[in-house]
Amino acid sequence: MASPLRFTQHGKPHSQIIGWLIAYQAATTGLEVGIEPTVRLDDTNEPQPDAVLFRFGGNAQIDADGYITGAPEFIAEIAASTASYDLHSKKNVYERHGVKEYLVWRTIDREIDWFILENGTYKNLAPDATGVIKSQEFAGLWLNVAAILNNDMSAVLKTLQIGLQDGNS
Numbered sequence: 001m002a003s004p005l006r007f008t009q010h011g012k013p014h015s016q017i018i019g020w021l022i023a024y025q026a027a028t029t030g031l032e033v034g035i036e037p038t039v040r041l042d043d044t045n046e047p048q049p050d051a052v053l054f055r056f057g058g059n060a061q062i063d064a065d066g067y068i069t070g071a072p073e074f075i076a077e078i079a080a081s082t083a084s085y086d087l088h089s090k091k092n093v094y095e096r097h098g099v100k101e102y103l104v105w106r107t108i109d110r111e112i113d114w115f116i117l118e119n120g121t122y123k124n125l126a127p128d129a130t131g132v133i134k135s136q137e138f139a140g141l142w143l144n145v146a147a148i149l150n151n152d153m154s155a156v157l158k159t160l161q162i163g164l165q166d167g168n169s
Contacts, residue, residue, distance in 0.1 A: 009080035009107045016148060016156070017051050017076050017105065023157055024141050027164050030056045031138075040069045041097040047090060051076040053138070059098060073137050076103040087113065095122045100137045110149050132159055140164040 018035055025031045034052045040063070041047070054060040054072035063069045075094055079086040083106045094102050095117065102122065104113045114133050115122035127133045127145050135141035142163030147155035 006080065010078050012151070013105055013107050013148075014050050014078045016151070016153060017078065017103075019153065020143065020148070020156055020160060021051055021053050021076075023160055024138070024164070025053070028138070028140070032056065032062075034068070038067050039072065039075075040067050041071060041093065045093050045097070047093065049075040049090075050078045053141075071098045071100075073099070074101045074103070074135070074141075075099050076105070078105050078107060080107045083109070091115065091122065095120070101125075101135060103143075105148075112143070112145050112149070114143070132163075134163065139167050 014035075018033070021033045025033045032052075032054050036048050036050060037052060038046050038048050039052065039060070052060070052068065052072040053074040054068070058073055060068050060070040060072040071094070077086045077090065083104070086104045091102060091104075095115075098117065100117045102115045105111075106113065112133070114125040116125045116136050125133055125136065131144060131146045133143045133145060140160075140163040142159050144156050144159035147153075147159065
């Protein structure tokens with residue numbers, strides 16, 4: 001039996017991240033979105049992140065057994081009781097294996113950390129003056145931080161639409 005997960009601290013935020021990523025995938029060709037897939041990074045690291053987004057023909061591939069092998073371009077984790085693990089051990093593994101963007105939603109702290117890989121090291125990607133974080137890897141993948149933290153998915157999706165129309169300027 002799987003570990004118990006709270007609805008408000010994990011289940012709902014997880015569905016919101018997935019909804020945001022699915023909306024982005026629907027408007028963008030050549031992408032895959034997955035929920036909790038096993039990602040075979042190497043012989044000793046096979047995490048099951050809450051969400052992945054990756055390109056067909058990119059670093060990550062689907063192997064003959066149906067698993068992801070290699071580093072997806074984007075991984076998201078919903079962290080309530082696992083925040084320390086997600087921000088240290090997992091972050092280090094993802095960084096070492098070349099995951100280009102890594103988002104950690106710390107639901108208890110009501111904070112979102114978005115990291116981008118620069119020269120092999122994660123750097124924090126901060127929101128702009130309007131409170132929006134703009135992906136460096138995926139044009140138009142914008143996240144309205146205040147809206148998602150306040151469960152306002154309408155505003156989250158409106159911001160995403162603006163990003164998709166703008167193309168990531």
